[in-house]
Amino acid sequence: MDPMALEVVVPVVSGLIQGSVYGLLGLGLVLLYKSGKIFNFSQAEIGTFSAMTAAFADQGVGPFPDLPVPLALLVGLLTGLGLGLLIERVVVRPLFSAAKVTVVVATAGVLLLLVALGGFLSGPEPRSAVRILEGDFLTTSSLRVTDTGALVVVVLAVLAVASALFFSRTRTGTAIIAVSQEPTATRLVGISVERTSALTWGIAGLLGAIAGILLSGTVGVVFPGSLTFIALVPAFTAAVLGGVTALPGAFVGGVVVGMIESFAQTNIPKDVLPGSGKVVLFVALLVVLLVRPAGLLGKET
Amino acid sequence: MNPSRSRGLAVAVLASAVLTSACGLKPEVKDALAQNPGLAGGAGGGQVAVDTDGDGTVDSFTTDPGAAGGGTTDAGTAGGGTGTTGSGTSGSGSTGSGTSGSGTTGSGTTGGGTGTTGGGTASGPTMPVKGQGNTTGIDFASKTITVVVHGPLTGAGVPQESFRTGGPKYWEQSGPNNGPRLLWGEWKVKVVAVDDKYNAQDALRACNSAAKSAFAIFGGAGTDQIQACAQSQVLRRANVPYVSSGVTESGLGNLPNYFAGSLTYKQQSPLVIRAAKEKGYLNKKWAVVITGTPNFADARDSIAAELVKNGALGRSGKFNPDNDIILTEKAPRDCLTVGNQLRSGGYETVYFLGQPLFFGQCVNQYPTATYTGPGPSFGIQSVADLACRGGAGGFKGFYLHPSPDKATAQAAAKGAPTFTDDIEAGIWGGMQQLEQAFNLIKGPVNRESFISSLAAAGTPGGVLQPSVFGGKTRFGGTGAFLNQITCSGTNGVIKTVATYKK
Amino acid sequence: MTAVDARATTPAEPAPAHKQGRDFGPIRWLPRILVLAVVAYIFLWRIPQDEGGAAAIAADACIYAIVGISLNILIGHTGQLSLGHNGFFGIGAFAAAYSLTVREVPFALTFVIAGVVGALFALVMGLVALRITGLYLALITLVFALTLEESLFEVEWLTNAGAGQPADRPEWLIADSNFFYFCLAFLVVAVYIDYRLLKTKTGRALLALKENERVAEAFGINVTAFKLIAFVISGTLAGVAGALLAYRIGLVTASGLGFNLALTFVLMTVVGGLGSRIGVILGASLFASLSFILEETWMHEVQQFLVGLLSFGSTSAEANLTQYAVGFLGALGLLLTIVQFPGGLGQQLRAFFDWTWGKPFDVHALLHPQDDGPGAVEGSSVRA
Amino acid sequence: MSVLEVSDLSIRFGGLQALQDVNLEVNEYEIVGLIGPNGAGKTTAFNCITGFYQPNTGSVRYRGQDVTKAPPHVKAAMGFGRTFQNVGMVKSATAIENLKTAQHAKAGYDVLSGLVGTSLTSKRERELTAKADAILDLLGLQSIRDKKVGGQSYGTLKLLELGCALATDPDILLLDEPTSGMGPEESDELGDRLLTLRKEFALTMLVIEHHVPLVLRVCDHVYVLNFGRLLAEGKPSVIQTHPEVVAAYLGGEAPEALEATTETAEDAELDALTEQAARHHDDPDAPAPEVDHEPAPPTRRRRTAAARAATDEGEAERLRPKKRATSTRKKAAAPETTEGDDQ
Missing domain, CATH: 3.40.50.2300 (Response regulator)
Structure with missing residues (x-):
C-alpha cells in the first residue's frame, strides 16, 4: 500500500464527500444570502425535518402509510418546499423592513422551533434514514466510498451548475437577483417582491430537503437537530469561503472545507491538538474574511 | 481446537469452584437469598453459556463451539432453581485486587x-x-x-x-x-x-x-x-x-x-483477552478505538498491557500502544476519519469503547473487522441495530457486558x-x-x-x-456475559455465548 | 451657569399626570410597596428556602442574567452580534475550575482569573470585530466558540476532556441558598456596572459607534478603543458568570457549553428586550428556570393537562411533548418577540415597571407599547 | 500662522482621482467657504481634512503641526469640530444626550472611574450636562431637550448638529452644508448665528455651502472645487462673477438655482467617483485650472465633460442602484427638502 495513501489520498476523497455534503447545505445558504442578504440558521434543520418525514413515510410511522422509497423521498422534498414557503410567509415577510440581523436571529428561532417540532413528532431517538442506494461505489485497501457518498458529490455538482445557470439564464433567476438589489425599482417594473421572496425560500427549502435527505443517508440516522449539529457551521464556513454571492462558490467552498477538515483530522492526532479540524477551519475562515472578504469565488464589492 | 477445549474445561472447573465457594457467603447475603428465593435462581448454574432458543446451536459465527460450551449448556438452569444459592460469589479472596x-x-x-x-x-x-x-x-x-x-x-x-x-x-x-x-x-x-x-x-x-x-x-x-x-x-x-x-x-x-x-472496564480487560483467545481472534491485528477522556485511561492502559502481554498484533508487527490506539472525541460527528484509519491500518480486530452512535457509524465505515470490548455499559442492542442497518456487510463481534441477551435475562x-x-x-x-x-x-x-x-x-x-x-x-x-453480535437483515442479534468470572 | 439652574428647578414642578385625579400619598405608594415587598419576600426569603430546588435554579437565573447583561452590552449597546458568548462563558468556567482544582488557587482569586481570561478571549474577538462586521462577525464568533468547544475545551490538562474539570464550592457556600445570595451579589455588581456604563461617557460612546461610527469619531470617540472596551467588559462579565456556573454545578464539561447554549444566550437576551436591563434580566431568568417551572411548580399540572390533550394517550408522545416543551416555548417566545413585539419582555412590561417606580399605571402603554423602543436587534454597524 | 493649511492634497479611489492637488488655507477667525457643483469633491476634502480618509499625497497642517495621519477622533480632540451633510447625530438618543456625547473627548474622567462611579465622575457629568444645557439655550432648543433626535424636523436637526459640533469645544469648525433643509429665512438666521458664534467662541470656520447669499454674507474667502481640482479662489464677490465658476455650474446659470436637491454625503462621494469615472479617460495631463483667473468664456471641453457627466447619469444609476435606493429613502424620511425652499 502506498504510504501516502492515509495522509493524502484518504483525506482528499473523504474530504470531497464530506465537503459535498457541506456544499449542498451551503448552496441553500448562498441562495438566501444572494437574494436577501441573510444567513438562514434554520437551513440544516429544514433538511433534518424533511429527512425525518421522508424516513417516517419510508417506514410507515405516525400518520404516514408505508410508502416505497421514491414516494418517501417525494414526501421529504415536499416537506422542505412547504417549510421554506411557510417560514417565508410567517417569519421572513413580516420582517421585510427589519434589520437583517433581526431576520437572522429569527431564523435561529425557527431552527429551535423545528427541533422542538421534530422532537414532538419522533422524540429524541434516531431513526434510520431513507436509504436511496445501498452499494459500495469503490472499495480499496484504505478507502471505501459508498454509492450514497458518490451520489452526494454528483448531486452537488449538478445542483451548483444548475443554480448558477438558473440565475444567469432564466427570467425568474434574474428577477430574484433584481429584487435583492433593487426592491423598489423591481416592483415598479412589475415583479412582485413577495412572490419572488416566496419563490426563493421555496427553492431554498427544497435544496435544504435534498441536502438533508442525502446527508442523513450518508450518516445513516436522523434525529431532531442532527444535521444542524453535524453540518450547519461547516456549511456556513463553506458558503463564506466560497463567496456567499457566488453559487458555484458553495461547491468549491464545501470541498475545500471538507478537505481541510479531513486533512487536519487525519494528520493531527487528538492528543496533540483536539478538534484540529475545527481549529484549522476557523483559521482558514478568519484569514479569508480578513484578506479576501468576498470569498474565493465572490466578486469584490 | 484442543487448546481451546482445554481452556473450556478449565472454565468449567473454575465454575464448580465458584459454586462451592458460595458456601462462604456472608450471612446477610444468605438471608437476603432466603428471603427472596425467586431472585437467586437467575444465573443458576454459575457461569453458563446459555442456549436460549434451545435448539442446541450456540452460535453460527464462532469457530470454536467447544469453548462456548465450557460449562453446562442447559437452558433449564437459567430459569429454574428456586431456592438454591444459584449464583455464587467468588468469595472475598478474589475481590479487591x-x-x-x-x-x-x-x-x-x-x-x-x-x-x-x-x-x-x-x-x-x-x-x-x-x-x-x-x-x-x-x-x-x-x-x-x-x-x-x-x-x-x-x-x-x-x-x-x-x-x-x-x-x-x-x-x-x-x-x-x-x-x-x-x-x-x-x-x-x-x-x-x-x-x-x-x-x-x-x-x-x-x-x-x-x-x-x-x-x-x-x-x-x-x-x-x-x-x-x-x-x-x-x-x-x-x-x-x-x-x-x-x-x-x-x-x-x-x-x-x-x-x-x-x-x-479495567477488570474486564483480561476477560476481553480471554474471549479473544477462546474465539480465535487474539492473534490478529488489533486497534483500540477509545474516547480520549481521562476516565478511560485505566481501561486503555489495561487493555494495551494485556494485548502486549498476550502478543497481539498491531498495524505493523506487535501491538504498539503508540500506533494502534486511536483516540476520539466524546461525541464525534461521524466516523469517516477513524474508519479510514482502520482501513488503511488493515486492522482485523477493533476494541471499541465510546459513544454508541459513533460506534455504530464506525462499524458502518469499517464492517470487516471483528469488534470487541467491554462495550457501552448498556445499549449494545441499539448499536448493533444501527450498525446492521448500515448495510455494509453487517456487524460481528463479541462484547462483554454486564447483562446477558434478552432471552437469558428473561429467563x-x-x-x-x-x-x-x-x-x-x-x-x-x-x-x-x-x-x-x-x-x-x-x-x-x-x-x-x-x-x-x-x-x-x-x-x-x-x-x-x-x-x-x-x-x-x-x-x-x-462477572460479565460474553455477548455475540451478528446481523440478521437490518437487525442486530445479540446472543449470550458465555459467562465469565473475574 | 444660569441655564443649568433654570433646568434644575423644572423637575421640582409636580408632573401633571400625578396631580390629576387621586394623589392620596400613602394610597398611591402602598400598592407599590406591597408589590415590591412581595417580590422581595419571594426572591430573598421564599425561594432560598427550597434547598436544592428553587434556590439552585434561582442561582442559575442570576448566572444567566449576568450573561444577559454581558451580551446586552455587546448586542444592545454596541451593536455587535456575538453568537459565541458560550465561548467566553466557558473559558471563564474552565479557568476557574482549573485554577481552583488543579492549581489550588484561593477561591476568591479564581473569579479574577475567570474574568481576566474571559476578557482576553473577548479582546481577541474584539480585534477581529474591528475588521469583520455585521453578519460575518456573527458567523466568525459562532465558529470561534465552536472551535473553543471542540479544541481548547477538550485539552486534557485543562479540562479533563469529557470527564470534566471539578470545581467544589467552599464550605460556606455549599448550601444552595447561600450560593444563590452569592450569585445575586455578583448580579447586583453586574447591574451596577451596566448602569454606570450607560450613565457615563462610555455608554454614550458605545451608542454613538453602534449607530454611526463616523459621527462617533467626529465627536472625538476612539471607535477602535471603545469597541474593544465593550468586548472586554462583556467578556469579563461572561467569564465571571462562567466561574459561577462552574461552582453552581461543581463540574465543567465542553459538551455543556455548546452551540445550544450560545443560541439560548442570544434568545434570552432578545426575548428579554435588547437595551432593557430589567427585560434582559427577566428574559434570562425565564430561560434559566423554564424547565424547572414546567416540571416542579403548579405549572406542571397545567403542562400535564395540555400534554394529555395533545398526546391522545400515547405515552411516547407524552414523553416527547414534555421533553421538548421548553425548547418549543423558548423558540415560540423568540419568534413572537421578533415578529410581534420587537421590544421584548422589557418593553411589554415597561408600564408595570414604571408603575412600581412611582409613575401612574399606563394601560395604554401595556397594550400598545411605544414604537420608539429599543427594537429587536438593530445597529448600523450591522449593515450586511 | 494659519489655523488650517492643506497643501497638494490628492486622493484616489481605485482608478478614480477624487481630489487632485488641492490647496486650502484657513486663517484665524476666518470663515472660509468651499463651493462647487455636485460631486466636485467638497465632502471628500472634508473627510481628508478631518481624517476619515487618508490622502494619497499632500498634507494637512493644523496650527503648523502636521496632522495628516491623525485619525478623526484625535483631530476631534485637537479641536476639529465638524458637521455632516446628512445630519451626523445619534438618532436614538435625546438632544441633551447627543450634546453630552459630543463632549466625549473633554469628559475629564476615564472609563474605569466612570464604571466605579467616583465622585469626580458625577461632578464632571454634572458639568457636561450644564454645558449641554447652555448650548441648548444658546440655540433656543430647550424644548427638545429630552426628546429623541430621530423624530425632529430637518432644520432643527441641522441646528442641533451645529450645537453638537460646538459641544466638542472646537477650535476650527467644519460645516458641511449647514443650511440644507432650511428655508431662506432660516438660512439668513443661520448666517447671523454663525457670525455670532464666531465672535462668542473665537471660532475659525470652513463651510461647504450652496446658498449663495449666505456665502456672500459670511465668508471672508471662498474656494471653488470642480472635478476634484481647485477651480478658483478669492473674495466671494470676485468668485460670484468668475466665468469659469459660472460655467462649471452648468452653462452659466446662477449657482443657487443648480442646487435644487440636497445630496447626501454618500451621494457626494459617489457622484465624485462616477463622474470621475466618466471622464477619467480624458487627458490626465490637462493643466490644472489657474487660481487667479481672467474672465474667460467656458471652454468647449468643459461643456462636453459636463454634458457627458449628465448623459452618463443613466449609466451611473446602473452602477449604484443600491445607494440610490438608500438615498431615496433618506430624502423621503426628511420632512423638508430644499426643493421648495430655494424657489
Missing part, C-alpha cells in the same frame, strides 16, 4: 450534618423509621421510597428510552400477579428516570438535584456521567447511596457512598414482562440489585444503614452477575 477501596468503607455513617444512627447496628423491625437516620426520599405517608435512575436518555445518539422504562418494569410490573413489587411486605418503590444528556455536567446537575428527592441513585450508563455523580460533593455529604454499573476506577475507589455493581428474571432490549434488562437487573441491597438491611432503613450493609456484603445477582463488596472494595462486580 488492584483496588484501594478498603479502609473507608464499612461503617456506613460518614459524619456530616445528618443523623448518626449507625446502619445495621440498631435493632428493631426492618423498615424505614421516621427520625432514625437520613430517610430522605422516603414518604412515610404513602410508604413509598423514591429512587432515581440517570442515563443518557438523549445525547448518546441511539435509542435509550429503555433507561426510562426499565425501572418501572421492575418495581411496578414484576411483583406478584405482575403487580408492584413491595419491600418488607408493604413499601413501594417509585423510580424516576432523569436524562443526563450523555454529559457529565448535566449528570451532576441531575444527581445533585435528585439528592433532595431520592433515597438512592442508580447510574445506568456512561462513564463520565457516572464518575461525575459518584464524586458529587452533594451526594457524599447527604450520604446518598449511589450504585452504578462498573465503569472507570479513576477517582472512585475511596468514595463512602459509591458502589459499582458490575465489573469495571433469569422469572415472570418479568418482556424486555425490549439490553438496556431495559440491565436497568431491571440494576433494580433487582437495589432490592437485594435493601434486603441486606437489618433494623431501621435509612441511607446510612443501606450503605453500611451493602458495603459489608454484596448482592447475590440475578439478571446481573453477583457483586461482592465485603468491606474491601467498591468495585464489586464478579
Whole structure:
C-alpha cells in the first residue's frame, strides 16, 4: 500500500464527500444570502425535518402509510418546499423592513422551533434514514466510498451548475437577483417582491430537503437537530469561503472545507491538538474574511 | 481446537469452584437469598453459556463451539432453581485486587450534618423509621421510597428510552400477579428516570438535584456521567447511596457512598483477552478505538498491557500502544476519519469503547473487522441495530457486558414482562440489585444503614452477575456475559455465548 | 451657569399626570410597596428556602442574567452580534475550575482569573470585530466558540476532556441558598456596572459607534478603543458568570457549553428586550428556570393537562411533548418577540415597571407599547 | 500662522482621482467657504481634512503641526469640530444626550472611574450636562431637550448638529452644508448665528455651502472645487462673477438655482467617483485650472465633460442602484427638502 495513501489520498476523497455534503447545505445558504442578504440558521434543520418525514413515510410511522422509497423521498422534498414557503410567509415577510440581523436571529428561532417540532413528532431517538442506494461505489485497501457518498458529490455538482445557470439564464433567476438589489425599482417594473421572496425560500427549502435527505443517508440516522449539529457551521464556513454571492462558490467552498477538515483530522492526532479540524477551519475562515472578504469565488464589492 | 477445549474445561472447573465457594457467603447475603428465593435462581448454574432458543446451536459465527460450551449448556438452569444459592460469589479472596477501596468503607455513617444512627447496628423491625437516620426520599405517608435512575436518555445518539422504562418494569410490573413489587411486605418503590444528556455536567446537575428527592441513585450508563455523580460533593455529604454499573476506577475507589455493581472496564480487560483467545481472534491485528477522556485511561492502559502481554498484533508487527490506539472525541460527528484509519491500518480486530452512535457509524465505515470490548455499559442492542442497518456487510463481534441477551435475562428474571432490549434488562437487573441491597438491611432503613450493609456484603445477582463488596472494595462486580453480535437483515442479534468470572 | 439652574428647578414642578385625579400619598405608594415587598419576600426569603430546588435554579437565573447583561452590552449597546458568548462563558468556567482544582488557587482569586481570561478571549474577538462586521462577525464568533468547544475545551490538562474539570464550592457556600445570595451579589455588581456604563461617557460612546461610527469619531470617540472596551467588559462579565456556573454545578464539561447554549444566550437576551436591563434580566431568568417551572411548580399540572390533550394517550408522545416543551416555548417566545413585539419582555412590561417606580399605571402603554423602543436587534454597524 | 493649511492634497479611489492637488488655507477667525457643483469633491476634502480618509499625497497642517495621519477622533480632540451633510447625530438618543456625547473627548474622567462611579465622575457629568444645557439655550432648543433626535424636523436637526459640533469645544469648525433643509429665512438666521458664534467662541470656520447669499454674507474667502481640482479662489464677490465658476455650474446659470436637491454625503462621494469615472479617460495631463483667473468664456471641453457627466447619469444609476435606493429613502424620511425652499 502506498504510504501516502492515509495522509493524502484518504483525506482528499473523504474530504470531497464530506465537503459535498457541506456544499449542498451551503448552496441553500448562498441562495438566501444572494437574494436577501441573510444567513438562514434554520437551513440544516429544514433538511433534518424533511429527512425525518421522508424516513417516517419510508417506514410507515405516525400518520404516514408505508410508502416505497421514491414516494418517501417525494414526501421529504415536499416537506422542505412547504417549510421554506411557510417560514417565508410567517417569519421572513413580516420582517421585510427589519434589520437583517433581526431576520437572522429569527431564523435561529425557527431552527429551535423545528427541533422542538421534530422532537414532538419522533422524540429524541434516531431513526434510520431513507436509504436511496445501498452499494459500495469503490472499495480499496484504505478507502471505501459508498454509492450514497458518490451520489452526494454528483448531486452537488449538478445542483451548483444548475443554480448558477438558473440565475444567469432564466427570467425568474434574474428577477430574484433584481429584487435583492433593487426592491423598489423591481416592483415598479412589475415583479412582485413577495412572490419572488416566496419563490426563493421555496427553492431554498427544497435544496435544504435534498441536502438533508442525502446527508442523513450518508450518516445513516436522523434525529431532531442532527444535521444542524453535524453540518450547519461547516456549511456556513463553506458558503463564506466560497463567496456567499457566488453559487458555484458553495461547491468549491464545501470541498475545500471538507478537505481541510479531513486533512487536519487525519494528520493531527487528538492528543496533540483536539478538534484540529475545527481549529484549522476557523483559521482558514478568519484569514479569508480578513484578506479576501468576498470569498474565493465572490466578486469584490 | 484442543487448546481451546482445554481452556473450556478449565472454565468449567473454575465454575464448580465458584459454586462451592458460595458456601462462604456472608450471612446477610444468605438471608437476603432466603428471603427472596425467586431472585437467586437467575444465573443458576454459575457461569453458563446459555442456549436460549434451545435448539442446541450456540452460535453460527464462532469457530470454536467447544469453548462456548465450557460449562453446562442447559437452558433449564437459567430459569429454574428456586431456592438454591444459584449464583455464587467468588468469595472475598478474589475481590479487591488492584483496588484501594478498603479502609473507608464499612461503617456506613460518614459524619456530616445528618443523623448518626449507625446502619445495621440498631435493632428493631426492618423498615424505614421516621427520625432514625437520613430517610430522605422516603414518604412515610404513602410508604413509598423514591429512587432515581440517570442515563443518557438523549445525547448518546441511539435509542435509550429503555433507561426510562426499565425501572418501572421492575418495581411496578414484576411483583406478584405482575403487580408492584413491595419491600418488607408493604413499601413501594417509585423510580424516576432523569436524562443526563450523555454529559457529565448535566449528570451532576441531575444527581445533585435528585439528592433532595431520592433515597438512592442508580447510574445506568456512561462513564463520565457516572464518575461525575459518584464524586458529587452533594451526594457524599447527604450520604446518598449511589450504585452504578462498573465503569472507570479513576477517582472512585475511596468514595463512602459509591458502589459499582458490575465489573469495571479495567477488570474486564483480561476477560476481553480471554474471549479473544477462546474465539480465535487474539492473534490478529488489533486497534483500540477509545474516547480520549481521562476516565478511560485505566481501561486503555489495561487493555494495551494485556494485548502486549498476550502478543497481539498491531498495524505493523506487535501491538504498539503508540500506533494502534486511536483516540476520539466524546461525541464525534461521524466516523469517516477513524474508519479510514482502520482501513488503511488493515486492522482485523477493533476494541471499541465510546459513544454508541459513533460506534455504530464506525462499524458502518469499517464492517470487516471483528469488534470487541467491554462495550457501552448498556445499549449494545441499539448499536448493533444501527450498525446492521448500515448495510455494509453487517456487524460481528463479541462484547462483554454486564447483562446477558434478552432471552437469558428473561429467563433469569422469572415472570418479568418482556424486555425490549439490553438496556431495559440491565436497568431491571440494576433494580433487582437495589432490592437485594435493601434486603441486606437489618433494623431501621435509612441511607446510612443501606450503605453500611451493602458495603459489608454484596448482592447475590440475578439478571446481573453477583457483586461482592465485603468491606474491601467498591468495585464489586464478579462477572460479565460474553455477548455475540451478528446481523440478521437490518437487525442486530445479540446472543449470550458465555459467562465469565473475574 | 444660569441655564443649568433654570433646568434644575423644572423637575421640582409636580408632573401633571400625578396631580390629576387621586394623589392620596400613602394610597398611591402602598400598592407599590406591597408589590415590591412581595417580590422581595419571594426572591430573598421564599425561594432560598427550597434547598436544592428553587434556590439552585434561582442561582442559575442570576448566572444567566449576568450573561444577559454581558451580551446586552455587546448586542444592545454596541451593536455587535456575538453568537459565541458560550465561548467566553466557558473559558471563564474552565479557568476557574482549573485554577481552583488543579492549581489550588484561593477561591476568591479564581473569579479574577475567570474574568481576566474571559476578557482576553473577548479582546481577541474584539480585534477581529474591528475588521469583520455585521453578519460575518456573527458567523466568525459562532465558529470561534465552536472551535473553543471542540479544541481548547477538550485539552486534557485543562479540562479533563469529557470527564470534566471539578470545581467544589467552599464550605460556606455549599448550601444552595447561600450560593444563590452569592450569585445575586455578583448580579447586583453586574447591574451596577451596566448602569454606570450607560450613565457615563462610555455608554454614550458605545451608542454613538453602534449607530454611526463616523459621527462617533467626529465627536472625538476612539471607535477602535471603545469597541474593544465593550468586548472586554462583556467578556469579563461572561467569564465571571462562567466561574459561577462552574461552582453552581461543581463540574465543567465542553459538551455543556455548546452551540445550544450560545443560541439560548442570544434568545434570552432578545426575548428579554435588547437595551432593557430589567427585560434582559427577566428574559434570562425565564430561560434559566423554564424547565424547572414546567416540571416542579403548579405549572406542571397545567403542562400535564395540555400534554394529555395533545398526546391522545400515547405515552411516547407524552414523553416527547414534555421533553421538548421548553425548547418549543423558548423558540415560540423568540419568534413572537421578533415578529410581534420587537421590544421584548422589557418593553411589554415597561408600564408595570414604571408603575412600581412611582409613575401612574399606563394601560395604554401595556397594550400598545411605544414604537420608539429599543427594537429587536438593530445597529448600523450591522449593515450586511 | 494659519489655523488650517492643506497643501497638494490628492486622493484616489481605485482608478478614480477624487481630489487632485488641492490647496486650502484657513486663517484665524476666518470663515472660509468651499463651493462647487455636485460631486466636485467638497465632502471628500472634508473627510481628508478631518481624517476619515487618508490622502494619497499632500498634507494637512493644523496650527503648523502636521496632522495628516491623525485619525478623526484625535483631530476631534485637537479641536476639529465638524458637521455632516446628512445630519451626523445619534438618532436614538435625546438632544441633551447627543450634546453630552459630543463632549466625549473633554469628559475629564476615564472609563474605569466612570464604571466605579467616583465622585469626580458625577461632578464632571454634572458639568457636561450644564454645558449641554447652555448650548441648548444658546440655540433656543430647550424644548427638545429630552426628546429623541430621530423624530425632529430637518432644520432643527441641522441646528442641533451645529450645537453638537460646538459641544466638542472646537477650535476650527467644519460645516458641511449647514443650511440644507432650511428655508431662506432660516438660512439668513443661520448666517447671523454663525457670525455670532464666531465672535462668542473665537471660532475659525470652513463651510461647504450652496446658498449663495449666505456665502456672500459670511465668508471672508471662498474656494471653488470642480472635478476634484481647485477651480478658483478669492473674495466671494470676485468668485460670484468668475466665468469659469459660472460655467462649471452648468452653462452659466446662477449657482443657487443648480442646487435644487440636497445630496447626501454618500451621494457626494459617489457622484465624485462616477463622474470621475466618466471622464477619467480624458487627458490626465490637462493643466490644472489657474487660481487667479481672467474672465474667460467656458471652454468647449468643459461643456462636453459636463454634458457627458449628465448623459452618463443613466449609466451611473446602473452602477449604484443600491445607494440610490438608500438615498431615496433618506430624502423621503426628511420632512423638508430644499426643493421648495430655494424657489
